[in-house]
Amino acid sequence: MLEVFVHFILFFLAIQVLPIAYGINRRTQLGLSMLFVLAATAVSGFVFWGGYVIGNRIMGLTSGFGHIVFFVGFFLIGIRMLMESFNIRKGERTYAIESIQPMFAAIVGQSINTFLAGILLYYIPEQSISILLVSLMILVFLCSLTGILVGRKRLGFVTASLLYFMGGMGMVVASVYLGFFVL
Numbered sequence: 728m729l730e731v732f733v734h735f736i737l738f739f740l741a742i743q744v745l746p747i748a749y750g751i752n753r754r755t756q757l758g759l760s761m762l763f764v765l766a767a768t769a770v771s772g773f774v775f776w777g778g779y780v781i782g783n784r785i786m787g788l789t790s791g792f793g794h795i796v797f798f799v800g801f802f803l804i805g806i807r808m809l810m811e812s813f814n815i816r817k818g819e820r821t822y823a824i825e826s827i828q829p830m831f832a833a834i835v836g837q838s839i840n841t842f843l844a845g846i847l848l849y850y851i852p853e854q855s856i857s858i859l860l861v862s863l864m865i866l867v868f869l870c871s872l873t874g875i876l877v878g879r880k881r882l883g884f885v886t887a888s889l890l891y892f893m894g895g896m897g898m899v900v901a902s903v904y905l906g907f908f909v910l
Contacts, residue, residue: 736901744837746874748870764875776845778846779859797850801902812895
């Protein structure tokens with residue numbers, strides 16, 4: 728059951744690339760599209776790994792109240808995703824990316840939750856970082872490719888909004904269940 732929650736968390740972290748991917752026109756910017764897919768995958772993987780390494784170094788200091796830290800961290804990620812879901816549905820959180828610099832800024836900005844989740848996964852016992860990292864990178868690759876293929880369409884916005892909403896609810900449920908009943 729614990730692994731199911733962890734992989735759901737990774738999936739909901741991976742869908743954060745959808746609003747950015749919608750802003751890249753695959754017909755006129757094929758090179759930028761391919762660069763985005765590769766960069767989003769690499770940056771998300773690197774940021775997650777960095778968060779995991781930092782979590783292993785500093786989270787031991789919270790040994791008495793680690794379950795509270797875990798709960799608060801994932802609860803805040805869930806609330807943020809819930810709030811963003813409404814902006815995505817209206818198309819307010821998508822980007823019109825025309826060059827490399829805004830693309831990298833958007834990728835790094837969306838990976839903040841991934842970094843925080845990497846830190847907080849210190850509390851999940853016996854997780855293999857290599858399996859988590861590969862799973863996350865595959866999911867980000869597939870989500871970013873899907874986002875580019877769908878493009879700026881109303882159905883894409885509604886789907887991304889629904890996934891963000893489900894992700895926010897999933898993060899809140901995972902924070903309560905894992906923070907208070909498992910850890």
